[in-house]
Amino acid sequence: MIEQISARTAAELTPLSHGEIHVWSSSLDCGTRSVDVWEESLSSDEKERAGRFRFARDRAEFVTARAILRFLIGAYLQIEPAKVQFAYTSFGKPRLHPTFGEQALRFNLSHSHGQAVFGFANERELGVDLERIPPDWTDLQIAQQCFSRHENEQLRNLSARQQKQAFFRCWTRKEAYIKARGDGLSFGLDQFDVSLLPGEPAALLNVRADPSELDRWSMKEVPVGPDYASALVALGQDWILKRFCLPEMF
Numbered sequence: 714m715i716e717q718i719s720a721r722t723a724a725e726l727t728p729l730s731h732g733e734i735h736v737w738s739s740s741l742d743c744g745t746r747s748v749d750v751w752e753e754s755l756s757s758d759e760k761e762r763a764g765r766f767r768f769a770r771d772r773a774e775f776v777t778a779r780a781i782l783r784f785l786i787g788a789y790l791q792i793e794p795a796k797v798q799f800a801y802t803s804f805g806k807p808r809l810h811p812t813f814g815e816q817a818l819r820f821n822l823s824h825s826h827g828q829a830v831f832g833f834a835n836e837r838e839l840g841v842d843l844e845r846i847p848p849d850w851t852d853l854q855i856a857q858q859c860f861s862r863h864e865n866e867q868l869r870n871l872s873a874r875q876q877k878q879a880f881f882r883c884w885t886r887k888e889a890y891i892k893a894r895g896d897g898l899s900f901g902l903d904q905f906d907v908s909l910l911p912g913e914p915a916a917l918l919n920v921r922a923d924p925s926e927l928d929r930w931s932m933k934e935v936p937v938g939p940d941y942a943s944a945l946v947a948l949g950q951d952w953i954l955k956r957f958c959l960p961e962m963f
Contacts, residue, residue, distance in 0.1 A: 731835050732952050733834075733953055734832060734953070735956075736841065736945060736955070736956050737958065738831075738935075739831070752780070754780050754795045756799070774824055778829045780794070785820075789818055797809075798810035817836045821840050823842045823843040824843060825843050825941065828845070828941060829843065830843045830937065834947055834952070839893050839948065840945070841943065841944070842884075844884060844885050845940055851877070856868055860887075861904070861919075863906045864907070882908075886944040886946075887907055889932065890930065893947060904921055906919040914934075915933050930948060930949075931949065932944060932945070933945050
């Protein structure tokens with residue numbers, strides 16, 4: 714069940730328990746605030762990155778998503794959003810800067826076409842992915858290039874209508890796993906299998922290089938809306954998912 718929470722309530726969050734993962738969903742509509750106002754809380758390197766976007770819509774989504782991320786991290790850590798500092802792994806995964814000490818908080822985010830999801834956990838790695846499902850999508854070429862043989866066989870046995878939904882279920886589940894591992898593109902999407910069939914629970918089915926991965930990670934679908942697919946992968950089996958929604962820009 715998803716819980717709608719106001720900005721004030723979010724600012725009063727208590728720390729995550731070890732057995733919980735929080736996933737927030739939010740629109741990236743700037744509402745009454747302009748992109749420039751959101752940008753005030755960003756660091757200089759984030760502002761520089763925002764300035765490199767070619768299209769204004771992409772810049773606005775990046776700025777708003779990072780500002781919301783800072784707000785939520787600030788709420789968990791009880792600090793001002795502008796004081797949040799990030800560091801990045803060699804593969805580009807964001808985490809809290811070492812100046813915060815050995816912080817337990819882990820996070821990940823993803824956004825697509827006006828929507829965003831943010832995942833938070835205590836002392837466990839996680840990854841989230843979100844993709845909008847285009848209404849006119851019909852191309853399976855990416856699946857043939859990136860998905861495993863098993864996944865492609867399952868896709869081919871579905872109707873054209875089912876293929877579109879299954880493709881994006883598969884894509885987001887695979888991306889969430891890659892992001893949770895933090896390996897970037899060094900770990901090929903065709904090296905492991907995930908579930909994708911209609912009605913099938915989100916699951917990591919096979920990691921050919923290391924079967925023990927199946928016991929290390931858990932995967933869940935994150936319902937966002939009929940036009941989106943989203944998934945969460947987190948370390949361990951001993952956690953419960955709590956979902957929240959910021960109903961409006963604040």
